[in-house]
Each structure stands twice: as structure tokens, then as C-alpha cells.
Amino acid sequence: MKKVLPFVILILIFRSCYWDNEETLYPALGECDTTDxxxxxxxxxxxxxxxxxxxxxxxxxxxxxxxxLEDHQDVVSLEERIAGSINHEAGYxxxxxxxxxxxxxxxxxxxxxxxxxxxxx
Amino acid sequence: xxxxxxxxxxxxxxSFLEDQMEESTEYTTATFKATRIMxxxxxxxxxxxxxxxxxxxxxxxxxxxxxxFFGIDQANIHxxxxxxxxxxxxxxxxxGTFEKTVDGFVKISPLRQSTGARxxxxxxxxxxxxxxxxxxxxxxxxxxxxxxxxxxxxQLMIARKFNQRFSLQLTPSYLHRNLVETVFDPNDLFxxxxxxxxxxxxxxxxxxxxxxxxxxxxxxxxxEIHNPLAVGFDIETGGHVFQIILTxxxxxxxxxxxxxxxxxxxxxxxxxxxxxxxxxxxx
Numbered sequence: 001m002k003k004v005l006p007f008v009i010l011i012l013i014f015r016s017c018y019w020d021n022e023e024t025l026y027p028a029l030g031e032c033d034t035t036d037x038x039x040x041x042x043x044x045x046x047x048x049x050x051x052x053x054x055x056x057x058x059x060x061x062x063x064x065x066x067x068x069l070e071d072h073q074d075v076v077s078l079e080e081r082i083a084g085s086i087n088h089e090a091g092y093x094x095x096x097x098x099x100x101x102x103x104x105x106x107x108x109x110x111x112x113x114x115x116x117x118x119x120x121x
Numbered sequence: 122x123x124x125x126x127x128x129x130x131x132x133x134x135x136s137f138l139e140d141q142m143e144e145s146t147e148y149t150t151a152t153f154k155a156t157r158i159m160x161x162x163x164x165x166x167x168x169x170x171x172x173x174x175x176x177x178x179x180x181x182x183x184x185x186x187x188x189x190f191f192g193i194d195q196a197n198i199h200x201x202x203x204x205x206x207x208x209x210x211x212x213x214x215x216x217g218t219f220e221k222t223v224d225g226f227v228k229i230s231p232l233r234q235s236t237g238a239r240x241x242x243x244x245x246x247x248x249x250x251x252x253x254x255x256x257x258x259x260x261x262x263x264x265x266x267x268x269x270x271x272x273x274x275x276q277l278m279i280a281r282k283f284n285q286r287f288s289l290q291l292t293p294s295y296l297h298r299n300l301v302e303t304v305f306d307p308n309d310l311f312x313x314x315x316x317x318x319x320x321x322x323x324x325x326x327x328x329x330x331x332x333x334x335x336x337x338x339x340x341x342x343x344x345e346i347h348n349p350l351a352v353g354f355d356i357e358t359g360g361h362v363f364q365i366i367l368t369x370x371x372x373x374x375x376x377x378x379x380x381x382x383x384x385x386x387x388x389x390x391x392x393x394x395x396x397x398x399x400x401x402x403x404x
Contacts, residue, residue, distance in 0.1 A: 103259035
């Protein structure tokens with residue numbers, strides 16, 4: 001019984017095995033809306049949900065290497081580095097730090113916003 | 122008559138003595154100094170009643186330059202508590218920075234290397250882990266399921282201590298992720314790991330570990346992953362084992378080591394790191 005118990009525990013833990021992928025499960029992902037990306041409506045939610053923990057004006061000096069991303073002009077001046085980092089490109093520090101990439105739609109929206117001239121809208 | 126009786130007695134005595142002197146079995150100890158080789162598990166477990174508090178750090182990439190202090194300005198950590206329920210059974214729980222993962226594992230050792238009456242050329246352990254991604258959902262508006270946060274890993278560790286100086290381990294591994302990004306990203310990943318330890322002094326050893334990840338077709342993966350290689354030193358000091366590591370993986374558990382090593386050694390994507398292990402005797 002003693003030697004069987006760990007295997008029983010393992011079986012109980014591993015009974016929720018799935019073979020899912022986001023592309024099939026959430027087809028709307030393929031229709032990421034990158035027209036009329038607005039700074040306040042699209043970019044700020046992405047930044048606040050993923051970046052401000054380290055890159056808010058308050059936290060940047062301690063956790064964000066002094067890189068502030070709360071103000072529009074700061075984001076615009078850093079937009080090339082942000083794009084390189086969120087795409088995990090060679091030569092850039094991958095962001096969000098210590099994690100896998102942002103969801104593809106967030107990355108596409110940011111790039112579309114930059115391509116539109118990074119408007120403060 | 123007397124002679125034959127004496128002869129009979131002599132034979133009985135010999136076989137009687139043989140029965141008494143059974144060959145004993147010598148079990149190999151300390152194939153590796155710690156329960157990890159570098160990033161991945163070794164065949165070793167915690168002895169019964171001992172609690173291991175592990176703190177692991179992986180800094181940023183060395184190629185991020187002097188401004189980032191060669192990666193030391195960025196730190197990923199992992200804390201865990203690991204306990205030996207029996208000499209052959211160990212459990213652990215932990216929480217790490219990588220994807221804010223909470224993880225748990227069970228490690229069982231059915232076979233130990235031994236010589237003598239029982240001859241076993243290798244030590245064998247089996248590890249099963251469960252990893253729960255703790256990040257906020259990318260898109261809170263859609264229907265998100267808790268089980269999509271979960272990954273599982275299973276590893277079989279086969280190790281042999283060749284002599285006092287050298288041990289070698291093979292680790293066939295299987296990683297399963299419940300949710301991946303596209304149809305081309307595999308939910309299942311297989312890898313074969315190899316780890317080795319070279320003892321330099323009674324307190325210091327040099328360790329190296331490599332996992333070859335079998336990519337089904339890496340042209341279409343959403344994120345390109347590479348094989349993790351880790352090298353470093355184990356330094357044993359009383360109740361602590363201190364492991365200094367250089368590796369291209371930033372994660373410290375199998376779901377990230379096997380499934381998300383995006384760095385390459387030749388590009389300089391090397392993370393300096395260390396594991397500190399402090400053992401407490403609870404029984």
C-alpha cells in the first residue's frame with residue numbers, strides 16, 4: 001500500500017490532461033483588430049496589465065532599470081526598444097521579464113499603433 | 122568408519138560456514154551531491170525526515186552588457202521546499218518568477234546502484250511534476266479555463282556512479298502542456314537529458330547538463346526554443362550545497378527548461394545563476 005499511494009496520487013493529479021491550442025479554441029484571435037488602435041483604449045491596458053508592475057513611474061527606478069512607461073512621450077521615445085523586447089528579438093532584453101511573450105494580438109496592436117505614428121489618442 | 126565420519130563432518134562444517142557468511146550488498150551513495158544536477162533533477166532524493174529549503178536565482182543575459190551589469194540587474198527566482206517522506210520517496214512544492222509558476226513534484230527511487238549480493242549497475246528514479254501558470258489571463262473577456270494553466274512533466278533518471286570522481290545520468294523526459302498557441306505548437310515535447318558530475322575535491326564538483334529537445338518541426342513554432350545546456354560547480358559547506366550555474370535557460374523548472382529556453386549559448390544568451398540548498402533535519 002505504501003508503495004502504491006504515490007502512484008494513486010499521481011493518477012488523481014494527472015486526470016486533467018488536455019491537448020488544446022488557442023488558435024483552434026479561440027478563432028477570433030485570427031481577427032485581431034489592428035485598425036484605429038488608440039493609445040488610451042488599447043495600448044494603456046496592455047501596458048498596465050503587463051508592464052507597470054516594474055515600469056510605472058514609481059517602480060521604474062527599482063525594478064525597471066529606470067525605464068518609465070506610464071507617460072505617452074516616454075512610450076513614444078522608447079517604442080523601438082519596446083517592440084524589440086516584446087518580440088523577444090535578438091539584441092533586446094525579452095519582456096515581460098521572466099515570462100513567455102505577450103499574446104500575439106497585443107504585440108500586433110502595439111506595432112500597428114507605432115506604424116500609425118504613435119498617436120496620443 | 123571414523124575417517125568417513127570425519128570427512129562428512131568436514132563437508133557439513135564448510136557448507137555451514139558458507140551459509141553464515143552471506144555476501145552483503147553495498148549500496149552506492151552520493152551519485153550526485155544534491156537533488157539537482159544543475160537545472161534538472163538528479164537521481165538523488167532527500168533522506169527520510171529531511172526538509173530542503175532551496176533558493177534559486179537566474180540573472181539576466183550576460184550579453185545585455187555592462188549597463189545591465191551583464192544581466193545581474195535582472196533576477197528570476199525560485200523558492201521551494203522539498204521533503205523526504207521516505208528514503209525512496211520525496212515531494213516538493215515551489216513558486217518561481219517564470220510565468221509566476223506554482224509547482225509540485227513527486228520523486229520515487231525504485232532502484233539503487235549496488236554491488237555485492239545484489240548487483241545493480243544503475244540507480245533509477247522517476248519524477249512527476251505539475252506546473253501551474255500564475256499569470257493573469259491574456260484576454261480576460263474570453264472563456265478561460267483553469268486547466269489551461271497546467272503543464273506536466275515526467276522524467277526517468279538513470280544514473281551510474283562510475284567511481285568516486287565521476288557520475289553520469291540519462292534523463293528521458295516528457296513535457297505536456299494543456300494549452301499552446303497554435304496548431305503547430307506541440308502540446309507534447311520529448312527530450313533526452315544527459316548530466317554528469319566530476320568531483321574535483323571533497324567539497325567541490327564540476328557538473329554539466331544538457332537536454333536535447335525533440336522538436337517536431339521547429340519552422341512553425343510560435344516561439345523558437347533551443348536545447349538547454351547548463352554547466353557549473355557544486356560547493357558543499359556543512360548543511361548547505363551551493364551550486365553556481367551558467368545556463369541558457371532562465372526557468373528553473375522542467376516546463377520552462379524544456380519548453381521555453383529561447384536563448385542560445387553561441388549568441389551569448391547566458392544566464393549566471395545559483396541554487397542554494399539548506400537542509401533541516403525534521404525527524
